[in-house]
Amino acid sequence: MTDEAAKAYLHTRLKNVREVLIWKLDGLSEYDARRPLTPTGTNLLGLVKHAATWEARYFGEVFGRPYPEALPPWQDSDGSDLWATEDETREQIIAFYRQVWTHADATITELPADAPGHVPWWTHPDTHLFAILVHLLTDTTRHAGHADILREQLDGRTGVAAQYEEPIDDTAREALRARIEAAAKAADRVHSTAE
Numbered sequence: 409m410t411d412e413a414a415k416a417y418l419h420t421r422l423k424n425v426r427e428v429l430i431w432k433l434d435g436l437s438e439y440d441a442r443r444p445l446t447p448t449g450t451n452l453l454g455l456v457k458h459a460a461t462w463e464a465r466y467f468g469e470v471f472g473r474p475y476p477e478a479l480p481p482w483q484d485s486d487g488s489d490l491w492a493t494e495d496e497t498r499e500q501i502i503a504f505y506r507q508v509w510t511h512a513d514a515t516i517t518e519l520p521a522d523a524p525g526h527v528p529w530w531t532h533p534d535t536h537l538f539a540i541l542v543h544l545l546t547d548t549t550r551h552a553g554h555a556d557i558l559r560e561q562l563d564g565r566t567g568v569a570a571q572y573e574e575p576i577d578d579t580a581r582e583a584l585r586a587r588i589e590a591a592a593k594a595a596d597r598v599h600s601t602a603e
Contacts, residue, residue: 411521415538419516422545425552426509428568429456430502432555436562442492445558452558453498454491455551460505461489462547466540467512470525475511516541 409417432452433441441453464475480489492501521538559565564581567573 411538415516415521415541418538418541418545419513422516422541422548423509423513425545425548426459426505428552429459429548429555430505431569432552432559433498433502434570438498440562441498444491445561449487449491450554450558451491452555453501454489455555455558456505457492457496457501458489459548459551460501460508463505463512463544464508466527466544467508467515470527470535470540471515471519471523471537473511473515475508477507512544 433456436452442451444451461479464479467473468475468479492498516537519537521536521541523537525535525537525540527533527535527540556566564576564578565573
């Protein structure tokens with residue numbers, strides 16, 4: 409496989425996982441889209457805002473192609489890229505992410521896989537486009553996984569897109585959960601006494 413074929417494959421995967429992240433907001437109230445669902449405040453809309461901000465930065469300034477709108481300085485990160493203020497609308501954040509896609513896609517398409525980049529916040533800052541593409545695909549996929557869990561906690565919905573969703577069977581889910589819980593307790597008894 410050539411570098412350009414590998415780049416195109418990874419780019420397609422990145423495009424797919426971006427859509428998954430946006431879809432996780434589908435049908436939620438403003439509160440549920442924004443509310444903190446972990447002790448550290450992780451929330452669905454914040455994951456989208458975070459993914460947008462860092463994709464703009466990585467496929468922008470890293471390659472001397474800064475995103476055309478102001479981004480918060482990475483050195484002064486206060487975590488505000490991880491949640492939406494009451495003045496920011498869901499539509500604004502989604503529109504920002506989609507605009508970032510256009511900018512990032514142009515960088516990915518126009519530059520060769522070995523195009524040099526410089527990430528000033530990394531210990532070893534010199535890199536290339538292929539490495540950044542892998543980094544962003546990994547990071548966005550990780551956040552889509554977070555979104556999967558958060559969305560399941562909110563209303564039980566799972567999957568990567570509406571067309572792949574299966575109806576929620578609460579009885580079957582509870583039976584599976586009970587079986588896994590029983591296995592965990594049994595393993596704890598077996599392994600705790602063996603030590």
